[in-house]
Amino acid sequence: MTGTNRLQGRMPKVGIRPTIDGRRNGVRESLEDQTMDMAKSVKEFIETNLRHPNGLPVECVIADTTIGGVAESAKCADKFAAEGVGVSITVTRCWCYGTETLDMDPSTPKAVWGFNGTERPGAVYLAAALAGYDQIGIPAFGIYGKDVQDAEDTTIPEDVKEKLLQFTKAGLAVANMKGKSYLSLGSVSMGIAGSVVNPAFFKDYLGMRNEYVDMSEFIRRMDNKIYDPVEYEKAIKWVKENCVEGEDRNDKELMHTREQKDQEWETVVKMTLIAKDLMVGNPRLAELGYIEESCGHNAIAGGFQGQRQWTDFMPNGDFMETILNSSFDWNGIREAFVFATENDCLNAVPMLFGHLLTGTAQIFSDVRTYWSPDSVKRVTGKELSGKGANGIIHLINSGSTTLDATGQQSRDGKPAMKPFWEITEEETKKCLDVTTWGPASLGYFRGGGYSSTFKTDGEMPVTMARVNMIKGLGPVLQIAEGYTIDLDKDIHDVLNMRTDPTWPTTWFAPNLTGKGAFKDVYSVMNNWGANHGAISYGHIGGDLITLASMLRIPVAMHNVPEERIFRPKTWGAFGLDDLQGADYRACNNFGPVYGK
Numbered sequence: 001m002t003g004t005n006r007l008q009g010r011m012p013k014v015g016i017r018p019t020i021d022g023r024r025n026g027v028r029e030s031l032e033d034q035t036m037d038m039a040k041s042v043k044e045f046i047e048t049n050l051r052h053p054n055g056l057p058v059e060c061v062i063a064d065t066t067i068g069g070v071a072e073s074a075k076c077a078d079k080f081a082a083e084g085v086g087v088s089i090t091v092t093r094c095w096c097y098g099t100e101t102l103d104m105d106p107s108t109p110k111a112v113w114g115f116n117g118t119e120r121p122g123a124v125y126l127a128a129a130l131a132g133y134d135q136i137g138i139p140a141f142g143i144y145g146k147d148v149q150d151a152e153d154t155t156i157p158e159d160v161k162e163k164l165l166q167f168t169k170a171g172l173a174v175a176n177m178k179g180k181s182y183l184s185l186g187s188v189s190m191g192i193a194g195s196v197v198n199p200a201f202f203k204d205y206l207g208m209r210n211e212y213v214d215m216s217e218f219i220r221r222m223d224n225k226i227y228d229p230v231e232y233e234k235a236i237k238w239v240k241e242n243c244v245e246g247e248d249r250n251d252k253e254l255m256h257t258r259e260q261k262d263q264e265w266e267t268v269v270k271m272t273l274i275a276k277d278l279m280v281g282n283p284r285l286a287e288l289g290y291i292e293e294s295c296g297h298n299a300i301a302g303g304f305q306g307q308r309q310w311t312d313f314m315p316n317g318d319f320m321e322t323i324l325n326s327s328f329d330w331n332g333i334r335e336a337f338v339f340a341t342e343n344d345c346l347n348a349v350p351m352l353f354g355h356l357l358t359g360t361a362q363i364f365s366d367v368r369t370y371w372s373p374d375s376v377k378r379v380t381g382k383e384l385s386g387k388g389a390n391g392i393i394h395l396i397n398s399g400s401t402t403l404d405a406t407g408q409q410s411r412d413g414k415p416a417m418k419p420f421w422e423i424t425e426e427e428t429k430k431c432l433d434v435t436t437w438g439p440a441s442l443g444y445f446r447g448g449g450y451s452s453t454f455k456t457d458g459e460m461p462v463t464m465a466r467v468n469m470i471k472g473l474g475p476v477l478q479i480a481e482g483y484t485i486d487l488d489k490d491i492h493d494v495l496n497m498r499t500d501p502t503w504p505t506t507w508f509a510p511n512l513t514g515k516g517a518f519k520d521v522y523s524v525m526n527n528w529g530a531n532h533g534a535i536s537y538g539h540i541g542g543d544l545i546t547l548a549s550m551l552r553i554p555v556a557m558h559n560v561p562e563e564r565i566f567r568p569k570t571w572g573a574f575g576l577d578d579l580q581g582a583d584y585r586a587c588n589n590f591g592p593v594y595g596k
Contacts, residue, residue, distance in 0.1 A: 001333065001421040003055020006280045008298045011052055012086025012175035014060045014168060016042050017076055017103060019096040019125070022068030031094050031120070035066050037154055038091045038115065045156055046168055053359040054335045055421045058172065061085055070100045077105065086175025087168060089113065090129065093151075094120035098128035104138070107178075107207075107593055109171035109550045111141035113160060119151040130569045139549070139568035139590060141167050166566050170547035173356035174593075176300070178207035182345055183279055183297045186215040186305025189342035193469075194530055195305065197345050201475055204595030205551050206349070211297040215310050218274055226293055227273045228284040231331075235269045238330035242429075246436030246453050249502060254442050261439060264448045268319040272329075275304065275320055279337065301352045303340030307444075316440050316449035317341070321400030327361045327420040328403075328428040335420050336361035341400045347532040350465035350477070350544075354536030357543045359419035361404035363535035365395035365506060367464075370525035371495060380494045387459060388485040388509045391521035395464075395506040395535065396499060398444065399451025403431040405506060405535075407457035407484070415458025417537035438502030455492060456506040460484045463540045464508065467553070468529035474592075477548045478529055479541045479558035480518075482510035506535065510559065517557040527557055542566065552587040555580070 005011060018039035021027050043060040050058040061083045063076040080088070088103045093115040103110050110133075114126025126142055133140040143164065145157040156164070182202055188195040202208040221227060248255055256264070277285060281296025304310075306317040323329050324337040338355050340348035341364050351362040372391050373384050384392065407415035408430035409423055418427075434457075437450040464480045485507035487495070496505055510524045517527040542564035548555055549567040565579065567586075574589070575582035 001055065003052065003335065003421065005054055005056060006335070007180060007300060009179055010084045011056055011059070012172060013084055014046055014058060014087045014089060014172070015076075015080040015083070015085035016060055016062045017088060017090040018063060018066045019090055019092040019101040020066040020068045021094050022097055028068055032066055034093050034151075035091070038093055039063075041154060041156055042089060042091055042113070042164065045161065045164065049165060050168060050172070051359060051419070051421070052172070052176070053355055053419070055359075055419070067096075067101050069097060073101055073103070077103065086178070087171035089164070089168070092125050093117060093122045094125065096125045096129075098125065099132045102129060102132055106138050109167070109174050110138070111143055111164075111167045113143040113164070115149065116145040116147065117149050117151055134570045134573065137590065139570050139586070141566065142569040143167070163566055166543055166546050169357050169543055170550055173353060173547050174550050176356055177352070179209075180300035181209050181211045181298050182348065183211045183213065183299035183302035184305075184343055184345070185213050185275060185278065185302060186310065186343055189305045189307045189344075192342050192344060192531070194344035194346035194532060195303075195342055197343075198469060201469065204592040205475060205553060207594045208300070211299060213278055213297070215305060217278070218271055221274045221293070222267070222270050226285065226288075226290050227270060227277065228282060228288075231284070232270065232273060235273065235330040236266060239265060239269055242432045244436050245450070246438035246502060248439040250439065250442045256439065256442075256448050260448065264315040264450065267315045268449055271315070271317065272320040272323050275302070275324060275339070276337070278302075301338040301340070301348045303343035303345055303348050305343040307342060311445045311447050311449070314447040316398065316445040316447065316451075318399035318440065318449055318451045319437070321364070322403060322452045325361055325364065325400065325402040326404055326431075327423055333420050333423050333425070333428060336402060336404070338362060340364060341397060344532050346467045346469065346530065347534050349467045350534035353544060353547055354463070354465065354534060354540065357540055357547065358536055358538055360417045360537045361402040363395070363401050363405045363506060364397065365401060365533055365535060366397040366531055367393060367525065367528050367533045368396050368499065369394040370522055372522065376491060376495070380491045382488060382491050384491070386485070387483045388487065388507065390509070390512060392485055392487075393508045393510070393521065393525055394495065394499070395508050395533065396503050397532075398500070399438070399440075399453070399503050401452065401504040401506070403435055403452065403454075405456050405504065406431045406434050406454050407460060408434060415460050417460065441500055441502065451502050452504050453502045454504050455496075456484045456504075457486060458484065459486055460537060461539050462508070462535050462537055463544065464510070464533045464535045465544055466529055466533050468556070475553045476529075476556040477544065477553050478556050479544050479560065480510040480524055481539045481541045481559055482508055485509050508535070513559050518559040529556070549583070549587070550593070552590055552592050554584040554587045
């Protein structure tokens with residue numbers, strides 16, 4: 001399945017810089033082919049193994065010649081600027097002139113791979129180049145294979161491959177965010193601090209702008225029919241065929257009539273169309289005479305306030321948020337949007353991180369309840385087992401979780417959440433088949449609406465993350481790798497009935513380390529920094545740490561093994577014994593990429 005870029009701006013490319021010993025009359029000439037071949041092998045490896053989250057292939061650009069000095073560095077920089085390079089990788093098999101061959105663009109994530117061989121000192125250049133970057137204040141990642149290779153060996157060692165992928169995925173995430181928008185549809189929801197959009201954070205740390213649209217714009221567009229009527233008819237037909245209405249659990253005297261419920265379905269479908277148009281635009285609107293509205297806000301992520309000024313009299317945003325966050329809708333399989341409930345932009349950001357790193361849909365959820373083994377046994381009479389034996393965290397919110405989280409997609413016969421280009425039509429049908437849409441709880445949502453109702457099936461590896469803003473410190477990132485838990489049905493039924501059973505449920509067990517915030521499951525819950533979490537498929541904590549270091553966001557808590565942590569080489573200068581403290585000091589020292 002091919003991808004498409006629904007945002008304005010070209011896709012960032014990866015620039016590969018083959019550097020070389022500049023001495024002519026024998027030395028440089030003997031290294032030209034080997035060095036350029038090294039660059040070509042990196043290009044082939046990256047292009048074979050990576051796609052952008054929109055499904056488009058990642059393109060690599062190699063300098064026209066090897067780089068032996070400052071003049072060739074400048075030519076390469078000019079080519080990279082013209083080609084739209086957003087990530088820089090320097091490769092060499094030999095000694096080169098350190099400061100003369102550096103990539104000097106401070107806003108482009110950069111790495112250096114120095115070949116581990118005995119015939120030529122690639123490692124010596126690697127050390128010299130990284131020292132140069134340290135000295136001028138441009139953090140760079142060092143890549144050096146553990147095992148010595150022979151001079152004629154053109155392969156990329158496995159440990160080097162891992163670091164190349166980890167660096168490039170994070171670097172492309174940085175480049176893809178730059179210049180895009182976060183769109184606030186509404187303002188602050190019910191006093192939630194994460195709904196307070198801090199434009200300095202988005203500009204200085206992410207290179208993004210902020211766009212704002214009042215929720216009254218939904219009413220204007222609905223009243224004036226500023227949406228594609230053809231797509232609306234297609235959407236409402238698809239909803240009637242695929243979205244089964246669930247049990248209405250409201251008191252009978254409060255229940256909405258059938259006529260009201262049908263009207264609410266029409267409204268939530270229109271809200272979905274309008275939100276999508278507001279984020280990325282829609283050329284059909286220009287054909288209908290709405291040229292300004294057709295442009296959208298170039299939003300790579302967004303959020304809807306909803307509560308309470310909207311939901312007290314209009315259907316809630318649960319359906320809209322669920323469908324946008326899913327990898328499919330009435331138009332078929334497509335890239336998931338990143339769309340936050342309650343306009344919690346500080347949860348949208350780690351959702352965006354996860355999506356850019358994996359290409360998968362992201363779960364938005366309340367980090368609602370810690371269930372200890374004793375509490376579970378007390379209320380159910382049964383004991384937790386397996387990965388959840390030490391306790392579980394109930395991830396549940398008002399029906400806006402991506403349908404990908406049902407666990408009905410599979411990889412190697414196991415439940416998974418996949419990039420949209422790997423998802424089949426059969427898998428989308430399974431996601432819909434296990435989901436019902438319960439009429440909204442009218443105590444919470446007076447205007448009605450529909451909440452997706454499902455339970456995440458299967459034990460999937462996942463990573464929960466959250467950005468928090470700390471006065472005087474700035475943004476910090478929290479990470480918890482773990483697994484979704486398949487609870488015994490009797491346990492699930494009892495625990496789930498203690499909250500709103502019409503909302504989607506994911507049971508989560510973090511991986512424990514026996515110390516700090518990961519001493520036990522209670523400590524994870526007790527140290528979580530806010531009421532929401534962003535959950536991504538896979539154990540991507542290492543990738544998140546790499547990305548955070550590029551953005552100069554320190555990591556406040558994580559359970560990622562040390563061998564998977566990859567940060568710029570200069571982080572070691574801030575302390576090797578206390579890696580967390582060194583991360584804070586380094587981030588503070590260099591400051592946000594776009595903020596100085």
